[in-house]
Structure formats: structure tokens, C-alpha cells
Amino acid sequence: MKKIILGLSVLCLLMACGSSEQPAVIKVSEETLMYEVRATPSPADGTYVKVNPPRFMWPDKFPHLGPVLDGVPGQVDEKPKVVYRIRISQDKNFRKDVLTGERAWAFFNPFQCLAQGKWYWQHAYVTPEGTEEWSPVYQFYIDKDTPEFNPPTLEKVLARYPSHHPRVLLDADDWENIIAKNNNNPEARTYMDKASQCISRPLKHLQEEIDTTNVVTLTNIVQRESALIRESRKIVDREEANVEALVRAYLLTKDEKYYREGINRLSEILSWQKSKYFAGDFNLSTLLSMSTSAYDGFYNLLSPEEKQLLLDNIRKIGDKFYNEYVNHLENRIADNHVWQMTFRILTMAAFATVGEIPEASVWTDYCYNEWISRLPGLHKDGGWHNGDAYFHVNIRTLIEVPVFFSRISGFNFFADPWYNNNALYVIYQQPPFSKSGGHGNSHEGQRSPNGGRIGYADALARECNNPWAAAYVHEIMQEDPDILSKAFEAKPADLTWYRCTTPKERPAYSKHLSELPESKVFKQTGTALMNTDIGHHANNAMLSFRSSPYGSTSHALANQNAFNTFFGGKAIFYSSGHRTGFTDDHCMYAYRNTRAHNSILVNGMGQKIGTEGYGWIPRYYEGEEISYVVGDASNAYGKVVSPLWLERGRLSGTQFTPEKGWDENKLEFFRRHVVQLGRSGLFVVYDELAGKEPVEWNYLLHTVELPMEVVKEEGGLRILGKNKADGISIAHLYSSQEMTYAQTDTFFVAALDWKKRLGKALPNHYHFTATTAPCNKVFFLNIIDVHGNNRADAVINHQGNHITVEGWVIECNLDSEGKAFLHIENKQNGASLDFNYNSNKGATTIVDQVDGKRIEKRLVDSLPEPEI
DSSP: OOOOOBOHHHHHHHHHHTOOSOOSSOOBOOSOSSOSBOOSOBSOTTEEOSSBSOOEEOOOSSOOOOOOBTTBOOOOOOOOOOOEEEEEESSTTOOSSOEEEEESSSEEOOOSOOOSEEEEEEEEEEOTTSOEEEOOOEEEEEOTTOOBOOOOOHHHHHHTOOSSSOOSSSOGGGHHHHHHHTTTOHHHHHHHHHHHHHHTSOOOOHHHHOOOTTGGGOOSHHHHHHHHHHHHHHHHHHHHHHHHHHHHHHHHHOOHHHHHHHHHHHHHHHGGGGSTTOOSHHHHHHHHHHHHHHHHHSTTTOOHHHHHHHHHHHHHHHHHHHHHHTTTGGGBSOOHHIIIIIHHHHHHHHHHHTTTSHHHHHHHHHHHHHHHHHOSOSSSSOOOTTOHHHHHTTHHHHHHHHHHHHHHHSSOGGGSHHHHHHHHHHHHHSOTTOOOOOOSTTGGGOOSOOHHHHHHHHHHHHHHOOHHHHHHHHHHHHHOTTGGGGGTTOTTTOOHHHHHHOOOOOOOOOOOGGGSOSEEEETTTTEEEEESOTTOGGGOEEEEEEOOTTTTOTTOOSOTTEEEEEETTEESBOOOOOOOOSSSHHHHHHTSSGGGSSSEEETTBOBOSSTTSOOEEEEEEOOSSEEEEEEEOTTSBSOOOOHHHHHHHHHHTOOOSTTTTOOSOOEEEEEEEEEEETTTTEEEEEEEEEEEEEEOEEEEEEESSSOOEEEEETTEEEEEEEOTTSOEEEEEEEESSOEEEEEESSOSSOOBOTTTSTTOBOOOOEEEEEEEOSEEEEEEEEEEEEEOTTSOOOOEEEETTEEEETTEEEEEOOSSSSOOEEEEEETTTOOEEEEEHHHHTTOEEEEEEETTEEEEEEEOOOOOOOOO
16 A cells, blocks of 8 residues: 655644644645555555455565557566565564565465554565565554455365366366256357357458458557457457357257367467467467366367367466566556456466466466455455446456355355445446446446446345345346346356356345435545436436546546536536547547546646546545535646656657647646535535646536537526437536636547548537636636436526525635635535635535434545555
């Protein structure tokens, strides 16, 4: 965990007061809250650990970024072999009762619960000469309430692990029961149908099928390699689906015709590695996956030559991946392809061949321990920092690996608290029949929960006995009973085989989603979701918000302190742009860039790309009559300084310049307060902004279906956003400074679909900007009215700093002088919010009515605890 240093002003305040009491407002001064590659140990010095036993991790002796873009080799020297040692004790001198370990990678799992109290630990790098280079001594605490999560050691797991095959896709001891269970199962029948189609269609060589028409016209090397990978993956993935169906059809029937076609087909596919059109780690891992399934599933029918062919490929490809991962993967924030897919594939290859090839013993040791150390999530709140679309790419890994480990160990890996928290993320981030909250690459395509997501929720319901996940599945299947089948063959998200083989049933429907609280905040991830009727999507007004300590690296976007609005599950004010690529011009300048989101630009400049462009959530309240979240993006803006992204920019031709939207940071402070007013569909967004010098402040709103209608109203602007499904968001925007405004329907850089159909333009979106004259400080107030044709527009009465709307009174500082304050009150139900630097030193006091009882909360800042 990264230790966060309080800003100088806070330290001075504490010293002046002569008190160690935490201030109401914390100003963070760190360049980043977390790293692309681990730079700090975990547990950090002085922390109370969150689980017993803790997982011990430390920085690599030889850190490196590795390959930075698909198809572009990384400039990395061969990694030295390393040996690390660790010692852990309650004796700070490590003279008695010392737990020790030696590893070839930078993490260690004790596999024994530690006693309550203070502990000390230290790690060492062992030089080739045998000298130990010890770190400082760190201390951490185990308290009486620290939850336990202590899986068995790998040695204990392997001691009970079967030597027979199959043992990965299913256990041979359960084979006949699984066949009997699936005799009349329509989902099992899909494998036989797919396999029969495969048998009737002869396989051609990769070179005969790949379409390189678009590839050869591309001159940018990154785009060219990306397009080639995409075209070859279409064919490789198609054949993976065929081979996997043949293996599973055999396991469900024991009909040898599936084996004969499967091994013949796979023998040809494995030869594709020599083709100049075969490219990318996903393609290589696909060959490893197919080889593993065929080896384990067909084992009893394979000839010695066929076994050797498969083992040779498993050994060669598996060793390549292992050597890339070790002393790298464990300390990367998120090596996307590895977490998504290839780590799972190596894990299954390891356990399919352990005891049969020597390399597999090392792979199993690494994969099993790495899962316990780092996965399933980067933190325990259950959110997904990479955004919702790229959450889906991890679905099979998140279910299949812990299901397998649970089966072979007898330990419930789903007891990790991340899973039950993640069930809430699944529901809140994308309610039934609704577009997801957004915030991440390819967010625009997540229009409604797909079969993969529902299958994942179904698995969570079974494995965790989670009633909310069960309700999510049930309520969606009531309207779309075939939704699970729609994920069949979805490469990273199809859980059909899980459902065919699991002995667990989905819990009975006992809860309705309408019983959930209407708002949910994932503080460590940095996302918040507010709803008016989460259990009835047709009438639900929703606002999503992001301010994340993970910044804008990986698949995340530079959208700190941005919000989106929805009604009836359809977007209204929403992030703009198209996912045309990972680092092409449209992506970097008009999609990932802050100008594409409902946030703020400073002199037209946006937020840094990389972990350095971070936000965070200092405080929040999930209430009944009033809900609240605050985002802080004070450190998000400025020049791009990330070595990883500067290298990606160099390779892709990205210009991180003022002309493109990045410059020296002129921002001093940016907090956005978001308040949900009961279930009215009214949301209050209040911004406090300060610059290091006078700057123009640019307030952004976007729509993606219909243009906005902008008119001046008393004291401000009225911006009407609509979608084609009768959803309405009206932004009543006020400022402490005079505003000018403009709207355009043109992207900063046009969006071209160069991957699929070269040169095809994608639809433009609509972009509103309100701009102030240069000034040091500004306050914005935006009262957003979200509804459909089920009610009229809310009536706003505005008189200076005093506004009334639908029984709510809103008072805030909209003057150019003085400090920020925000007071909201409903005279009818007594709900209120009071935030004021003068009267309560920047704390927020909330009064709510929950189940008829008066609740009063005083909120002050607390720091996030991102893990890397």
C-alpha cells in the first residue's frame, strides 16, 4: 500500500493546533497514489493489515515495464535470476520465533495466521555472491477483528491432487455423474452441436483465410501490428471455439469421433506458429489453452506421439509465459492481457501437466501463490478500476481459477470478501437492462448487461450464496430467459462449462433489487453510483461518478471528477468519443483525453495520462433521503510524465503538447461535491476550483445522440440534454464568474474505424463548453434534473446564492470571494447537508431519515488505500 503524505498546509495546520487529530480536509501532495510497477512494500510500515495472514510483497530488484504495446517488443534486457529472503517476527531483532522464507519472486504467503499484536518484517535480495541486501525493518499490526483468509499450502494441495486425467476441466472421479447430469441439458447440447458443425467444415491454413486488405494500407507500425493481430485472432479464436467444443463434447459423451477431429485439427493449428501472420500474446496463449484442454480431456485416447506433440507445445509456450511473468507480473498494477486471460491459461496448463513435465512444478508454485497474493482484485471494495467493459474480459479468470482451486484444495476461495463486494459492483455499475456507468475503454458499447455478465452474477450467487447476485440474475431472466445462452463462445466470459460441471445451484429468489440502497460508493476504486429506482429500470434516474486513485493508465480514462447521467437505462449527459484503438489519435485526443468527459479543463488543458493523473474520494455518504460523494482531482492536471505513456506516445506518434491538450499544471485545487436529493431525480454538483494563477475554467458537458439546447436563464445557463428514448437531463449551471458558452458537433480529431473497415467515419457527438474569464478561483453549481416523460421539468427559483427546487433549499457560495460552502435542506422530511470551511472547518454534516429514524453524520476526509 502506498503511504500518502499529507500536504504541507495540513501538516502546518496540525502543528499550529498542537494536535494529532485528523483535519477535516486533507490535501494530498504526492505525484501519484500508486505506481505502474511496485515501489513500496506491503504491508506498509505502521499499517493495520486487512487480512490474516497478510500477503508480503516488495519492489523488484530489477524493475522494468516490459512490452508497452501489442505487437511492439519491449526494450528490456534479459531479466537476471533472483533470490529473495524474508523474515517475520514479533521480535524486532528477529532472534526468536522467526518465520522465514526464500523465493524466486518478490512476494511471500505465510500460510499461517499470525497472532494479534505488533509484527516486524524485512526482505532481502541475495546477490550472486551470496550477500544479503536487507531492506529496512517494517512493522504492521494484527488486531482482534482482522478477518482470516488462509488457504492451504501448495504442498498440501498437491498431496491430494489426482494423478489421473481428466483433472482440470473436470475430475475423472466425477466424470460419469457429470455426463448423467447433462443428459438433457440444452446448454450441454450446444457443445455437441458446435462440434458437429466443426466436423463438417474442413480446416484451411491460416495463410489461406486471413484478410490483410486493411493491414497492408496502414503505415503506422503500431496500428499495422494491432490490425494484424486482430485479423489473425479472428481465425485463431474461431478455431479455439471449435477445438474447445470438441473436447467438451467428448467429455460429455465419450464419443471418440470428437477426439479424432479435435486432435487432427489441433495438429494443424499448432503449425500456424511458423506463419508470418500469426502474432500476439493472445494467439499464443490460445494455442496453450487448446493444447492443455486436449491433453487433459483426450488423455486416455492420445497416442504417445500425440501426447508428446501437446506436451512439447505446452512446455515451450508455458515456459515463455512464465519467464515473462516472474519478477514482473506480481508488481505491475495490471498487466491487462495476463490478468484477463493468459494467467488463467498458464495456471490450467501447469496443473494439467504437474508431475509430468518438470517445468510445471515451478509454474504451479508461481501461479498458485500469485493468485493468493494479488488476485482477484487490486483492493477489497469489489470495484474494477479498468472500467466495466474490461471487467467483462476477466470473467472466466475470476470464476474458473478459484472454482478450480476450491475443488482441488477443499478450501473456499470465494470466501475472499472481494467477491461479495464485487456482486454489488456488478449490480450498481450496470443495473438490469441499463447502460453501464461508463468510465473506461469501450464503455460506450456496454448498452445492457450481456450474457457474460449475467453468467458471472449467476456464478457469484452459487459460489457465495449471494442473494443480490441471485436477484440480479432472476430479474433479468424474467424478461430475457435466454440471456445466459447469449454468452456461448464469448471467449473471456462464457461460463457455460462452469454451469455444466458445478454441483452448486443458484439460490432461490429471496430479495428484490429495489430493497438495495439507491446509492453505492466504491471508494478504493474511485467510482460512485446514484439511482432513484434501481429495481425498476424503466423509471430509474441514475448518475455515475469517477475520481480514482488509479489515474488514467491501463484501460482507464482521464476523467477524474467526471459524471454521467441516465434515465430508463439510457445515457444522456455522457462521455464522448469512440474506442478506435488503444493509442491512435482519436483515442488519445478525443476519447481518453479529459475533453471527452463531463469534467473541467483548465485553460483548455486536461488531466495527465498515467497513474499520475489521479483523483480520489475523500468522503461519502450512502443515504435514503440524501446521498453524497466528493471527488478530489487537485493532482490530476499537468504534463504527461509517465515513462510508460511517454514511450507509448513515441511509438504511436502521440503529441503530449499544449496544442493537443497537455501543459504545465496551473491548477491548485479541484473538489467536486455531488449530492442526490432523495429519489426526485435531482442531483446537485458543486465545484470548488482554485488556480496557481488566473486561468480560464472550462465546464464540459456531452451528449451522444441528440444536440443540447442551451439558453440563458436567471443567473446562469440552462442546458437541455436528451436521448432518443425520451430521457431528459436539464443542467441548471451557475458560476461565481461570468460565462460564455459554445456547442460543437465535431470531435477534436475525427473517429475512423481503421481496424474493421478502413476509413469509415464514426458518428460525431455533441460537446458543450462554458468558459469563464481568467481568474484565480471559481465556484460552479449545477442542479441536474434527470427524468423521462413520467413528470414535468423541476421548477428552479434562483436568487443569488439561494435556490429552491421541488421542496429543497440550496445555498452555496457563488461569489468570487470567500470560501466554499454548500447547504441543502428539505423542510418537509428534515434531510440536510451542510459543508462549510468557516463554521465546521470543512467537514460535512448530513441529517437523514432512514426507516423513520433521524440519522446525523459528520464526515471528514479519509485517505484511499490503493494496493500496488
